[in-house]
Amino acid sequence: MNERTQQEPTRPPLMLSEDGLHVLTTARAIASAHGHEFLTTNHILLGILETPGSAGARVLGTFPMKLEQLKTRLWAYIRLDAGEDKAPYGGEFFGFALAEDGAQALAEAVAEAEEQQLRFIDSRAMILGMLRRPETNAGEILGQFDIQEETFRARAALDTPPAPKKASPRPKPNKIRTFKRAKPRRSVRLPRISPIFLLLVSIFAGLGYMLYAGIGDPNKLTFIFILTGWILSVSLHEFGHAIVAYWGGDASVAHKGYLTLDPLKYTHPLMSIVFPIIFLLLGGIPLPGGAVYINRGAIRKTWMQSAVSAAGPLMTLLFGVVLLLPFLFGLDEMTLRTHSSFWAALALLAFFQIFAFVLNLIPWPGLDGFGILEPWLSPTILRYAYMLGGMGIFLFFLLFVYTPFGSWVGQSIWLIMNALSSEAATMAFYGFDQFFNFFNF
Numbered sequence: 001m002n003e004r005t006q007q008e009p010t011r012p013p014l015m016l017s018e019d020g021l022h023v024l025t026t027a028r029a030i031a032s033a034h035g036h037e038f039l040t041t042n043h044i045l046l047g048i049l050e051t052p053g054s055a056g057a058r059v060l061g062t063f064p065m066k067l068e069q070l071k072t073r074l075w076a077y078i079r080l081d082a083g084e085d086k087a088p089y090g091g092e093f094f095g096f097a098l099a100e101d102g103a104q105a106l107a108e109a110v111a112e113a114e115e116q117q118l119r120f121i122d123s124r125a126m127i128l129g130m131l132r133r134p135e136t137n138a139g140e141i142l143g144q145f146d147i148q149e150e151t152f153r154a155r156a157a158l159d160t161p162p163a164p165k166k167a168s169p170r171p172k173p174n175k176i177r178t179f180k181r182a183k184p185r186r187s188v189r190l191p192r193i194s195p196i197f198l199l200l201v202s203i204f205a206g207l208g209y210m211l212y213a214g215i216g217d218p219n220k221l222t223f224i225f226i227l228t229g230w231i232l233s234v235s236l237h238e239f240g241h242a243i244v245a246y247w248g249g250d251a252s253v254a255h256k257g258y259l260t261l262d263p264l265k266y267t268h269p270l271m272s273i274v275f276p277i278i279f280l281l282l283g284g285i286p287l288p289g290g291a292v293y294i295n296r297g298a299i300r301k302t303w304m305q306s307a308v309s310a311a312g313p314l315m316t317l318l319f320g321v322v323l324l325l326p327f328l329f330g331l332d333e334m335t336l337r338t339h340s341s342f343w344a345a346l347a348l349l350a351f352f353q354i355f356a357f358v359l360n361l362i363p364w365p366g367l368d369g370f371g372i373l374e375p376w377l378s379p380t381i382l383r384y385a386y387m388l389g390g391m392g393i394f395l396f397f398l399l400f401v402y403t404p405f406g407s408w409v410g411q412s413i414w415l416i417m418n419a420l421s422s423e424a425a426t427m428a429f430y431g432f433d434q435f436f437n438f439f440n441f
Contacts, residue, residue, distance in 0.1 A: 014113055016094045017120040019055050023047045024096050034082040038089055038099035041130050041138030044106075046074040048123045056123030059156045064249060064298040065145050072379050073141060076386030101136040108132040116158050124156040146252045146295040191254065194262030197235055204228045211342040218341035222348075222431065223438035229349045231263050233319050233356070238266040238292045240315030241308055245294045248304040252295050266291055302375045309371030313360040320353025327424040336423065341434065347424045348431025354420075355413045362409075365392035 016024075027039050027047030036043065048056040049071050061067060090103030098106065106121075109129030113121050130139040131149040207225040210216050242258035257265040299305050323346055336343055363369040365385040374382065385392075400406035418425040 014110060014118070015120050017122040019051075019122040020120070020126065021094075023051050023054055023056070023123045023126065024094070026051045028096060030078065034078055036078075036081070036085050038085050038087065038097050039102045040087055040099040041101050041105045041133075041136045042074050042077050042141075044102060044126055045130065045138040045141070046071065046078065048127065049074070051123070054123045055156075056127045059124055059152060060127070060147070062155055063145075063147060063151075064300070065147075065295070066300075068379070069296060070141070070145060072382050073386060074138075075379075076383045077137070077141075079383060080386075101133075101138075105129040105133050105136050105139065113158070118158055122158075124158055128153060128156065128158075144293055144295070146250075146298065191257075191260050194257075194260040194265075196264060197232070197261040200228055200232055200235075200263070204232060208342060208346070211345055212339050214339075214341070218345075219434050219437040222341065222345040222434040225345050226349055226352070226431075226435055230352065233316060233349075233353060234266060235261045235263045236315045236319050237312045237356075240311035240313075241292050241294065244304075244311040245292075245299060245308045248299040248301065248308060250295045250298040252298070253292065256293070258292050296375075305375040306372045309368045309374070313357050313368050316353050316360065317357040320350050320357065323347075323350035323353065324421060324424055327421040327427075331423060336427065340427070340430065344427045344431035344434055346431075347427035348435060350424060351413070351417055351428040351431070354417055355410075358409065358413055358416070362396075364396050366396065367393075 023044065024039070024047065027043040030046055030050070031037070031039055031043045048054050049060075049067060051057070057067065060070075085099065087099035087101055090098045090100035092098065093103070093106050106126065106129055109121055109125040112128045112132065113125050118125070127142070128149065130136055130142060131147065131152055133139050134143050204225065207221055207228060211218060211221050211225060238258065239261050242253040246253050246259065253259060294308060296305055296308070299308065326343075327347065327350075331343070360367050361369040361372075363373050370385065374385075377385075400409070414425060417428060
């Protein structure tokens, strides 16, 4: 008896679609123009955005973001690395030499196509490959713009070609138009305040009582009091950014925990720890140290994007004014003398808030003053600003410490403090002695 052996039909090999070929050709032209031999995910993603009518760009256009902002950031990163391949060679893809992260993302694009039993790889699959590899350069950038893998996959519909964009028909004359009732605006339902924030408030209040009552070493208590108050002020500062961004349309800040006032949610290793400590110890410069990642693409109105950046410094100013209220309403000389350690520490913390407010409004990359202007600046200026990256704050520190600019700003802050309350300015001066005497054992 003859036995028939059944063999599974072999699937044809995956092909590169015309859309994908155009995208990679554009990416290679971008890379070559900047002295790069290997394609990174930044080159490929920018190639998708710069190729007219690419399928991937069409899908990205359905998200609440501005493609021009994404393009500007990619151009800046590519120009920053111009002249040298930063990532090692990762292999070839249909004749295109890839960097390691580009190879990783396109390998995921192939896996995506195979899982969906497709015959072609286009720019939509390439973006999904980046999203499946969020540690790649472009994958991280897409994540910052709140592009999620599952959402993109649902909108991409890889098994069907993207439908052409249809123009909306004009209403015919003399025809009665009906309008749907507008949906009510969503109410802002804030999550519960973080227990960590409430604990810090309790510690801050307890330290203030000990200073007021004269319990313990005033120098050590002042140092911890200022440090705790500064952490609270950073939380309020970043909450200001987040709540205005939420009102502006970025719902991701709620999912990230930015509306809870939890200081751990605003932590960035460099901006939250290293730079603030260096600034504070070397010159008593209160550099704001938090970090929130706002999906500015979800905030359509330009003025609202500026408001998001301005909200943080305004919260810092508000906190400083609250600390100054006892001085503004007047304190008798006897009270100031009897509880001088407390009033000195409180005045110094208020001084730091005013200092941070003014400092943050300086239009320098990395500071909120630049963020206020950012939506209105030309792409050329933004590219150079983005090229500074994290070095912007370090360069600002050098400018502040080693040029007359720093002393001019410092003197201006003292003048503002004295104008608000001469008693507070005097007590803040004594507060500096208490704060730095902590290191004199």
